[in-house]
Amino acid sequence: MIKLYDGGVFLREGIEIVPEAEAAARDISKTPDEARRETIAYSILQAHNTSGDPSALKIRFDAMASHDITFVGIIQTARASGMTEFPLPYVLTNCHNSLCAVGGTINEDDHVFGLSAAKKYGGIFVPPHIAVIHSFMRENFAGCGKMILGSDSHTRYGALGTMAIGEGGGELAKQLLSDTYDVAYPGVVAIYLEGAPRPGVGPHDVALAIIREVFAKGYVKNKVMEFVGPGIASMTTDFRNGIDVMTTETTCLSSIWATDEDTHAFLAAHGRGEDYKQLAPGDVAYYDGCVHVNLSEILPMIALPFHPSNGYTIAExxxxxxxxxxxxxxxxxxxxxxxxxxxxxxxxxxxxxxxxxxxxxxxxxxxxxxxxxxxxxxxxxxxxxxxxxxxxxxxxxxxxxxxxxxxxxxxxxxxxxxxxxxxxxxxxxxxxxxxxxxxxxxxxxxxxxxxxxxxxxxxxxxxxxxxxxxxxxxxxxxxxxxxxxxxxxxxxxxxxxxxxxxxxxYDKRVYWGFGKAKPESELVEGPNIKPWPAMEPLGENILLKVCSKIMDPVTTTDELIPSGETSSYRSNPLGLAEFTLSRRDPEYVGRSKRVDAVEKRRVAGESLIEADPELAVVFASLNGAGVDADASRVEYGSMIYAKKPGDGSAREQAASCQRVIGGLANIVEEYATKRYRSNVMNWGMVPFQLKGVPPFEVGDYVYVPGIREAIGGDLSSIPAWVVHAGEAREISLYVADMTDEERAIVRAGCLINYNRTRREKE
CATH class of the missing domain: 3.30.499.10 (Aconitase, domain 3)
Known part of the structure; x- marks a missing residue:
């Protein structure tokens, strides 16, 4: 039914799969580096890359979209950073908190804010109950060769020839400031389709079968899934859309499909036939892997609780x-x-x-x-x-x-x-x-x-x-x-x-304001809409208190900050933060806020040890172990350990809620998704990683000297000390590659600080 190839493959004429090891014997003379340029993904990414370096992308998107859990925070971040007008089409939909049963007027207040922002800054506003975010973007903006950025993880329009990426709000705020989306050129994996779905088999069956095979292996993690092969023609574009939107659950970065006349027909039916062009890999294209799917063998599927990868055929x-x-x-x-x-x-x-x-x-x-x-x-x-x-x-x-x-x-x-x-x-x-x-x-x-x-x-x-x-x-x-x-x-x-x-x-109810900004218009801010609290730049040295330790194989965004009724407070940073980890570790918020209260007293002029006498033992333990730890030169914050956090939603609140109540860093084995790690950095937290079993428990301390200097230099080995039961023990942390801008954002304390400082220098 589905086969995963070990290693890279060449695809010849869009039909013939040639494993890399067999290339010479099968008369393929191109090198992988040459043939990588023949993928659909390569051409679209480079067309939107402003860096001049094909391996280090700085992307500008054609359009963006947010819904009513995320757009208030994004606009508030961009405003605080100096934005005066939306520089690209920005769609604000109201499809998540459409109901107003929880939180009084909170939801509708955010909708009113969204319309007022669309008028002031030149945006596109879709009222509640009119369209789900991704349907609206498919119907009105997706087109062949385009790129779209959304603050929802399921931002996927690959079946319409659009490379779409779901990210946290910080990345959208950057685009609103005419900055770029910076990422190393990703791997590209072929999803080779052949055959045709049998009667009764639908797009979710195909998607769940693929997710079952690739998720646990990390086969497409942070890569682009490029759908190719003769099986594409057996499905309508709407069927393809249904498969494509679920690629998020593989933890891929984005997706793209070869296009055909059915793609053209879909776009033409929506009045946008001019947005069609044929997309296909070149004569010989190279992929970093291949998922071979025989559509004819797919059976009705069921993904049992508690993950989309927990799949079985219904017959099984x-x-x-x-x-x-x-x-x-x-x-x-x-x-x-x-x-x-x-x-x-x-x-x-x-x-x-x-x-x-x-x-x-x-x-x-x-x-x-x-x-x-x-x-x-x-x-x-x-x-x-x-x-x-x-x-x-x-x-x-x-x-x-x-x-x-x-x-x-x-x-x-x-x-x-x-x-x-x-x-x-x-x-x-x-x-x-x-x-x-x-x-x-x-x-x-x-x-x-x-x-x-x-x-x-x-x-x-x-x-x-x-x-x-x-x-x-x-x-x-x-x-x-x-x-x-x-x-x-x-x-x-x-x-x-x-x-x-x-x-x-859409003609009668959507506010189409792009290019029609009205700077004189006032933003309408309900009583729950609050600005982001001030955050400090990263200190020279940091002391972290372990406020939660989660050893689950994966920690989802919904565990970090629950969705549902809690999202009614998404426009109030401190109010929403009260729910952080509430369904996984209910004591976390209290622990982190106690740390934050001590740090606020330090910033106000007290010494750390005056603010919390228990810290005297921590610094005595460090100095007793030969560590030069001066409490007067230390920033104090809370820390979460999780083995693999961030699977699921793109919501930046998963990181910002940690930050506004004292979060200063995460220590993890690995990050489940790029988008969550980006959120952590955009909110000024250090994205530490640690190999092996964590040698600390909740209530312990991790001291990281020279962290500000380390963030600007070599990230591969960062000395740190764990203080447990009055004893200090050295450990080695590391941080995966960061761009120069990401390093600067973390050192500034958050994206808002970084942009404010940059603006003051201009």
């Missing part, structure tokens, strides 16, 4: 139901400890699995193609009046209009499904949260344990399994008994989905 699950479900129960017990009583085995009825809820929504499931297929499966069916429910969220108002015009909304509602407006809430816990101990099947993007409204730390745990809309509809038609779509007759799945795009909702 049904054949080993008790064993596999038991494994999930064991993992639930590990996550929730003695606070959680979670069971799946009790959901087996007559050898089949009963689920409690189905959801088809967002940037992956709400696409026109997927909703049409669900409606076809449910035409004339009866979901029933039992525990099972089904909610369907079309991804935009134009999609909902066309579904209504062609009768598909009628078929869904007549069968008992609930049809809602465009909204991302089910994906991150702001809508359709299943009941405690419930199991929900969803065509959405993630199924992390702390994501869809669950609070394991409070004893509340529901579980989400990811499936394609087709199999969700088949399950709904069976009243909630897990059913693969391939169990339905083949004629159910006519893949032809005629579509007429009606732009009326």
């Amino acid at each position: 699950l049904n054949e080993n139901l008790e064993d596999i479900l038991h494994e999930v129960e064991v993992e639930a017990a590990r996550i929730g400890g003695d606070k959680v009583n979670f069971s799946l085995l009790d959901k087996i009825e007559g050898g089949r699995l009963r689920v409690q809820q189905g959801v088809i929504a967002g940037c992956s499931g709400g696409n026109y193609d997927s909703v049409v297929q669900a409606a076809r499966a449910l035409k004339g069916a009866n979901i029933g009046c039992g525990e099972f429910s089904l909610a369907v969220y079309p991804t935009s108002q134009p999609v909902a209009l066309e579904l209504t015009r062609r009768g598909y909304i009628y078929d869904l509602m007549e069968a008992g499904a609930i049809v809602r407006t465009a909204f991302c809430g089910p994906c991150f816990g702001a809508g359709d949260t299943p009941a405690n101990n419930g199991l929900s099947i969803r065509h959405t993007t993630r199924n992390f344990p702390n994501r869809e409204g669950s609070k394991p730390g409070n004893g509340q745990l529901s579980a989400v399994a990811l499936m394609d809309a087709r199999s969700i509809a088949a399950t709904a038609a069976a009243g909630g008994i897990l059913t693969p779509a391939t169990d339905l007759p083949d004629e159910t799945w006519d893949e032809a989905c005629e579509y007429t795009f009606d732009s009326a909702p």
Whole structure:
């Protein structure tokens, strides 16, 4: 079904895969370096690179997009750094906190702020319920050869010929200041597709099968996934969009697809035929790896809790139901400890699995193609009046209009499904949260344990399994008994989905302000919208108190700063910070704030030891071990250790919330994603790494002398000392490569400080 190649490959004529070791024997004379330039990714990246150095990219994007969890902070950061106008098209959508049930007027206040910012700075404002962020960008901005930056991790428009990247807000603020996105030229991995999906197999099935094979191996981590091969032609562009958006869950950097006439037809249908051009690799292109996918062999998939990579075919699950479900129960017990009583085995009825809820929504499931297929499966069916429910969220108002015009909304509602407006809430816990101990099947993007409204730390745990809309509809038609779509007759799945795009909702409701900035306009700031607090430059030496230690294999963004109802406070840095690690280590915030209070007293003029007499023992231990540690020349802050943090969302709050309550550094084994590490640096924290088992516990101290000088020099070995139980022990930390600008930002204390200082020098 899927094969991963060891090492690099050449692709000849877009069809023939030649492993690098066989190149000479198969008459390939180009070197890998020469043939790397023949990939689609290379041509697009270099067209947007302003550095003049093909290996050290400084990218300027064609457009940007943010939603209402992130755009307030980004605009506040850019304002504080001197921005006066949006220099590129910047789309502000309101698809995450569209509801106002939590936090009083907070959500709507942010929407009002967004519209006022679009008017003042020349932006594009999409009101609530009009479109999911990625649908709007596909329909209006993605085009062949373009690059788009978004403050949402699922910013992926590769199937439309656009290299799109999801990053933290700091990277978008840089673009608003006409700065660049700096990254070393990434590896490029071919995703070679052949064959054609069988009837009943959808885009989520293909995506989950790929994720299952590559995630744990890190095969495409921080690389570009380039989709090539004859199998592309077997799928509609909307089908391809559904696969493409899920590439985020592989931890890749971006994605790009070869384009064809179906791509052209999609763009033309949206009034943008001129944005099409054929994209294909050159005669002989070199890739740093290859994922060979036979689409014909893909079967309906299910990604069980608690990660999109925990995938099985539904047939595999049904054949080993008790064993596999038991494994999930064991993992639930590990996550929730003695606070959680979670069971799946009790959901087996007559050898089949009963689920409690189905959801088809967002940037992956709400696409026109997927909703049409669900409606076809449910035409004339009866979901029933039992525990099972089904909610369907079309991804935009134009999609909902066309579904209504062609009768598909009628078929869904007549069968008992609930049809809602465009909204991302089910994906991150702001809508359709299943009941405690419930199991929900969803065509959405993630199924992390702390994501869809669950609070394991409070004893509340529901579980989400990811499936394609087709199999969700088949399950709904069976009243909630897990059913693969391939169990339905083949004629159910006519893949032809005629579509007429009606732009009326966008023409009438979207504020199109790019190039029309009104500097005299006032920003409307509700009472929850607060500026970023002041942050210090990096000290000459730093003392870190270990305030949390997480030994899980992976720590997601949603564990670092929970989504759901907490995001109502995303425009209030200190208010949101109260939720940092709240579902993983509830004591962290109190520990870090106590450290921060001591540091604030130091900045106000007290000595560290006056502010916290316990630190006298720490410095005595260091000096007793021969370390020249002078408490008068030390910046004090908190630190988190995690083995592999940052998988998932691009939200910069995962780092900024640590920073505003005293965070000064992270120490990790490795960073799960580039975007989280970038967030850490943009907020002025040192992104330390440590090999081996961490020799410290919560409450211990890590002293790093000469860190300010070290950040400007060799990062490969940074001496540090752990103070544990009154004894000091030397360890070696390191920091992976940083650009000159990243070093300067960390030394300045944060991106805002860096930009302010730079502006003062101009």
